[in-house]
Amino acid sequence: MKKEKQERSEACNHTLLAIRDTMELLSGKWKVQIIGTLIMTEKLKFMDLKRTVGGIGAKMLSKELQELEINQLVKRTVCNTKPITVEYEITEYGKSLQKVIYEIGAWGVQHRKHLFNSTSEYVLLNEKEDTTGVFQTC
Amino acid sequence: MKKEKQERSEACNHTLLAIRDTMELLSGKWKVQIIGTLIMTEKLKFMDLKRTVGGIGAKMLSKELQELEINQLVKRTVCNTKPITVEYEITEYGKSLQKVIYEIGAWGVQHRKHLFNSTSEYVLLNEKEDTTGVFQTC
């Protein structure tokens, strides 16, 4: 293998590892949506977050939020109410994911258009399902 | 709910659906890495792709590639060799994911730096494991 090629391959490898890292943090059915929601809203109560994300169960939301908190992407604040209430917000570090999330969202939007334009019998996934959600802060 | 708020909530909802769509297409442990690899290389034989991605089994790779092909993100070409050989490359449409993939990679890179700077006993995931990989086209 020529040296030039070797260098290129190392750059690739490096990027692939980075991709792997990121995807590991964002793994799980809901993480990206949660982060996206929090980036768009800044500070939501647990139940509002649940409603906004839509479709996620309380246990899942709770679990995913814990993982995100461990990775310093979201901040959890317990409010002094009765009964207890918890607010979640994106951290400064979490905001560094903004571009990533934005691109993902933007691609999704144009992808729908693509489907719409390329076939007549397309299937739109994730059609507004149970969007009974009320947005408090969003 | 005030009208203004309602509009905002619909915009959010729209974006969240889009995010969901994208993540659905990119679901699976390897899809993003595969696309990333193909975006960086343009045209790889099955085995080379397998080596480049690193760690993935043949069955998985095959399956993920099929799903990507169905979504028109990669193109599969059977070569007239003996025994048969198959080449994969990113499609034009697949290239539309370039920005997404780039941002994911870039974030992963800076995230490593973040870990490095914020703690002394950090854990680097995905350390070069079995990178016995030889890059042919990459």
Place this chain on the structure above:
DNA sequence: CAGGATCCTTTACGATACTG
């Protein structure tokens, strides 16, 4: 309300062996 504990179902993933 937030979230832990349990239990259960369903995928995802992977190792192995086999075929054109």
Place this chain on the structure above:
DNA sequence: CAGTATCGTAAAGGATCCTG
């Protein structure tokens, strides 16, 4: 070589009940 088929395991996801 590039898959497919089969099987087994592990993880993810979800429903329900329970408590401070």
